[in-house]
Amino acid sequence: MKIEVSGKGGCGKSTLSVLMARSMKKLGYRVLLVDGDESNIGIENMTGIAEPMHLLDYLGGKKGFKAKLNQTLMTDNPAGLFSGKQTIDDLPKECIASAEDGVEMLVIGKIHHFGEGCACPMGVLSKKFLASLETGDREVILVDSEAGVEHFGRGIVGECDLIIGVIDPTAESFQLAKKMTQMAANADKEICFVLNKVEPAIEDVMKQQLEPANVIGMIPKDHSIFMESLEGKQLTKTLPEVDEICRKILMKA
Ligand SMILES: Nc1ncnc2c1ncn2[C@@H]1O[C@H](COP(=O)(O)OP(=O)(O)OP(=O)(O)O)[C@@H](O)[C@H]1O
Ligand SMILES: [Mg+2]
Numbered sequence: 632m633k634i635e636v637s638g639k640g641g642c643g644k645s646t647l648s649v650l651m652a653r654s655m656k657k658l659g660y661r662v663l664l665v666d667g668d669e670s671n672i673g674i675e676n677m678t679g680i681a682e683p684m685h686l687l688d689y690l691g692g693k694k695g696f697k698a699k700l701n702q703t704l705m706t707d708n709p710a711g712l713f714s715g716k717q718t719i720d721d722l723p724k725e726c727i728a729s730a731e732d733g734v735e736m737l738v739i740g741k742i743h744h745f746g747e748g749c750a751c752p753m754g755v756l757s758k759k760f761l762a763s764l765e766t767g768d769r770e771v772i773l774v775d776s777e778a779g780v781e782h783f784g785r786g787i788v789g790e791c792d793l794i795i796g797v798i799d800p801t802a803e804s805f806q807l808a809k810k811m812t813q814m815a816a817n818a819d820k821e822i823c824f825v826l827n828k829v830e831p832a833i834e835d836v837m838k839q840q841l842e843p844a845n846v847i848g849m850i851p852k853d854h855s856i857f858m859e860s861l862e863g864k865q866l867t868k869t870l871p872e873v874d875e876i877c878r879k880i881l882m883k884a
Contacts, residue, residue: 632884633761633772635667635788638797639807640778643827645674646856647797647873648775649866652678652734654877661770663719663727665760666738667787668777669753679865680736683728686756687740693752700755717763719770754785761790771881780807783814793883794822798841800833805840812845821883823847825876848876 636648645668652664666674675682690696719727722737729735739760740753757774766772774791776782788794796811798804808824815822826837826849838846849872856868 632766632770632793632881633764633774633791634793634795634880635774635776635782635791636795636797637776637780637782637788637811638778639799639801639804642778642797642799642801642804643850644778644797645671645677645775646860646866647795647825647827647850648773649674649677650868650870650873651795651877651880652771652773653730653732653869654874655771655773655881656732656734658874658877658881659769660881661719661767662734663770663772664734664736665757665772665774666736667753667757667774667782669740669742669750670777672741673860673863674775676863677860677866678730678734678736680728680730680734683736683738684723684725685738685740686723686726686760687753689723689726690756693748696752696756700759716765718765718767719772722764754781754787757782758785758787758790761787768884771884780810780814783811783818786818788815788820789818791820793880794820795847795880796822796824798824798826798837799828800830800837808841825850828852847879848872850876 636644638644652662656662687696690699726737727735739757742750782788794815796808798808812822824841824846829837829849830852859866
């Protein structure tokens with residue numbers, strides 16, 4: 632199963648991606664957490680996983696990747712990364728790092744230099760990568776994406792089986808939820824929402840703004856999650872709410 636985690640900037644996509652990856656691993660699944668955010672770099676702190684070689688760098692950076700892509704497009708029998716038949720085990724070992732609990736992680740690529748140009752290659756690579764990967768029965772690819780709807784515009788979510796929209800207590804998040812719902816429908820993809828940073832006093836206000844059937848769960852506002860993020864530490868929190876959300880997601884597989 633391939634899942635994309637989406638939402639506005641700072642709503643908790645990376646936090647939720649890491650917590651869900653661990654929970655799904657605990658539930659007996661092989662989990663590959665994919666850092667699909669070309670700008671932000673915080674997820675490595677949260678996982679405590681030593682950063683693997685980025686896939687884009689492995690492919691020779693933007694230039695090398697472009698050349699390989701052109702080669703692939705020119706052959707009748709494309710092999711390797713874009714064959715459409717690869718599994719997690721076929722991915723370059725240098726690009727996968729593992730946490731102590733067995734969650735695996737891959738980073739698509741990051742912007743490194745002033746003036747290096749747009750992030751289109753990362754978008755193209757994300758799409759090709761997801762399109763070409765086949766997942767087994769008890770395997771999950773969990774993609775933490777960049778803020779906003781760029782990955783919808785690029786069609787990356789079209790390569791996933793499910794989109795999880797993370798909603799924090801802001802009007803912008805709810806506006807974006809409507810837009811993501813429309814875009815997911817256009818792509819014929821299922822989307823469901825997780826309400827994040829929920830406090831008892833605002834729970835009802837948050838719930839009222841979404842179709843109840845589309846809300847898969849709620850995560851409380853948690854001080855220790857916030858503090859670990861502030862201090863750049865590995866996330867240590869486990870939440871029963873996350874486990875419950877993961878069980879529901881995995882039942883869809
Ligand atoms: N349930 C929660 N309780 C308290 N704080 C939270 C919770 N979820 C996320 N946060 C905090 O919100 C901030 C943003 O979280 P995170 O980096 O996961 O968001 P993001 O959506 O990935 O952001 P970006 O768009 O920059 O990638 C962090 O300070 C994080 O600790
Ligand atoms: Mg993030």
